[in-house]
Structure formats: structure tokens, C-alpha cells
Amino acid sequence: MKIVNEAGVDKNLLKVPQPTIERLSAYLQCIRGLRTDGTLTASSTEIAQRTGINAAQFRKDLSYFGEFGTPGLGYDLADLEAHISRIMGLDEQHDVILVGAGNLGNALSQYMGFEHRGFRIVAAFDVDAKKVGQTMGSCPIYHIDELAKINAQLNAQVGVVAVPRTAAQEAVDKLVASGVQAILNFAPVALLVRPGIVVRNVDLTSQMEVLSYYLQSK
């Protein structure tokens, strides 16, 4: 029988705070590191120290999804990694489309080169006729106008936008039109997408500006 709270709502459907999701990824990183060092178990306090996050926060974050620890002992790291991976959908392979085969696109394709933890770039797109037909890392570069046609075959759900600011919205529109559901955007613009499409911005300029603020306020 399913566990329900007083309101009769399935506990697993309780809204999970966005910050929790982001921390989950940090925990994962920490757990992987510990396991690489040969550690088998850890307490919430140990993980908290290493991630700089409060131990109660860690336990609360996990509590949105179930019970994964053993009182008196802590958490089995192999087990916990598997669970968090599952929660985050990392047990499935994600095919990624990259738009923009410039410097940044190239660095990204290198970085995520060969199936980096469940993500694999399956195709790159650009407007530059000189790049079309070539390959970047192991994946072919197509003209952006072919995006719809090619993703009808590939069915990738994730897109990465690494084009200049002025081309970003158009790139996103084409990605969404081709069926992409989630987008990582490196261009420094606020993108407009229809509800249901997930966008995350990785804006270098913005990051530097925030650094600048804290630098100054000392």
C-alpha cells in the first residue's frame, strides 16, 4: 500500500524544491568521489562536510524520495548512488543535440565526448557552410536547417545551445520544433519557450558579474 500524508496526497508527488534537485547532483558528485577512494559507507554528517551543505538538509532532501540510510550506520554509498541516479533519471541514456559548432561547441563536445555519464552528443548543427559535412569529435555537423528532419530520426530530447546571443532564440525555436524537451543554454539571453520545456542557463557573463559584486562588497 502506498504511503499517503494527511491530505491524502501520494507522498512521492509532493513538490520537491528546485534547490533540492540541484543539491542532489552535488551529493552524487561527492558520493562518486568517496567511492573512487574506496569508501563504502558514509554518514549524513560526513557527506555534509564534504559538500558544505547542512547534514539535516541532506537528510531532508533525501526524505522527499524515500529512506535510504541505516540508523547508527549511515548510508551505503553504492546503494545511495544508485538511488540518486535513478531519481535523477541518470539510469537512462540521453541523446543530446548540439547547436553551434564554434569554439565553445567544440569544447563541449570534447568534454561530453564519449558518453559522459549518460549523455551522448549525437549530432551537431551550425550555419557555417564550411563546417557542415565535417565532424566534431565523433559526431557529424549538419546545417541547422536540417535539424527538424534529422531529429525526426534521432529523437534526441536534450539540446545544447552554444551559438552567439543573436542566434540563440532561433536555435531554441528549431530545437523545440524538432521535439527537444530540455535545453542547456550558453548564450547570454533570456529565452522564450512554451510551458513544459525545461531551460537552464549557463551564462558566463552573469557568473562573472556576480563574482564582481562579491569582490567589490568586501
Place this chain on the structure above:
Amino acid sequence: MKIVNEAGVDKNLLKVPQPTIERLSAYLQCIRGLRTDGTLTASSTEIAQRTGINAAQFRKDLSYFGEFGTPGLGYDLADLEAHISRIMGLDEQHDVILVGAGNLGNALSQYMGFEHRGFRIVAAFDVDAKKVGQTMGSCPIYHIDELAKINAQLNAQVGVVAVPRTAAQEAVDKLVASGVQAILNFAPVALLVRPGIVVRNVDLTSQMEVLSYYLQSK
């Protein structure tokens, strides 16, 4: 006379929420866009719509720093841009040290190439003897062991870490030792720094994992 609140605290020293600082950067981006289009003034509602942020939030964010609008009219964009830039310390030039002259480092130096909005990469460092002595964009590549010596001259306060995970902590330690106060970290690790040093993480893996979660939870 200075404005003080009930507690007798200088109003300008009231703690500003971190999310506010991050949004300030988004407003700036929006304002720049509007000004490029020739727009002279805008209301909080207009800026809110374009950034996807609540209008009251926008006004509240600004209120931590002063009064910049005109009732009935809105905000003078040139004026507002100048004020926010000032608040974020963008009226001063920041010299940046880049550690890691690989793919990513290269893309970054290209991106921030020629004094990108107040930031200028003044030197790059790497361990690879083949790279040392060459230049990346317009800046020289030195061996990482020379960091302390060279930054004693340059006095850069901002560092960018674009090295593999395993080398990141060491790179950070050297940056901090050389006097760097703020660090933008691209390596997927939690870095340890002494209090007072500002670190921001731009973790591609983490971003992708968060996307994956939202992709799955639909």
C-alpha cells in the same frame, strides 16, 4: 545624513539576498538588450515580462540599493544600467587569470577575448610544457609553477579554473596563494577555500543532471 532603519543599521549594509544579486545580472542583460533596440525608458512590468521575473520582485531587488525609478514613468534605462553596473562593481576593470589552457580554456579566452565587459584575461597557466611559451588569443601561457611569481606583478583578483577535476583543488590553492579573491570553477568538484574567498561553480555535468531530472519528472 545616512538613512538608517529601526535597528540603527546603515540601510545600505542590509544583507542583500544572493538571489537578488543573480537577478541583478539578468536585469542588466535585459536593459542592455532594450537599449540596443533604442528604448529609452521601461516600467518594472516591462522588464519583468522580458526576464520572466515578477515586477514586484524587480522593484524590491532595486530597493536594497536605492531609488532609481520615477513614479508614473518607469526607469530611465541609461541611468539604471549605470546604477546596476556600479552596484555590481562593473565600472572597474577586472584582470583575470586563467588556469588550464585546454579546449575549454581556449573557448573561454576566445569568449572573453578583448575586454569583454570589464573582464580581461591577462595570463593563462598550464602544466603542459608544450603549451608554455605559446599564446592563447592575445595572452601568454605560463607554467603553473610561475603563477605566484607572475601574479605578484599582475595582481589579478579573479581566477578561472578550467582544468580536469583532479587538478582543480591544487589550481585553486595556487590561485588563492597568489592573491586571487574570486574564482570561477568549471571543474566538477566541491572546492575548499578559506573564508572570504568567493567561489562560483559552473558545473556542466550538474546542469545536465538537473535537466535530466526535470525531463524524467514529466
Place this chain on the structure above:
DNA sequence: AGAACATTGTGAAAAATTTCTCAGCATTTC
């Protein structure tokens, strides 16, 4: 087997952040 111990999971309290609301004030209109 029982006592001592370590650590989880969670309800409740506290803190932080966002959103609402509206008085007050420039600007424009009549």
C-alpha cells in the same frame, strides 16, 4: 541478552524569499 552508542527520518520552528497591496507622487489630459 542488555546497555551504550551512533545516526537516521521527520514534525515543528525559524529564517529567508517572494508576492501582494496600496499610499503617494510624477506626468498627462481635460
Place this chain on the structure above:
DNA sequence: GAAATGCTGAGAAATTTTTCACAATGTTCT
């Protein structure tokens, strides 16, 4: 010049997120 309008700034309310505190529980030691 008075009235209407549009929009700001900020106190108050609502919401979200974090932190606290402790009962419950598995483990280890004697």
C-alpha cells in the same frame, strides 16, 4: 489647475526553504 492615470517604493502577508531537535532504530560492545 484640477482630475485621471500610471507607476514606484515599501510594509505586510504568504510562501518557500532551511535548520533544529528528538524519538525511533539498527549496531556494537560487554
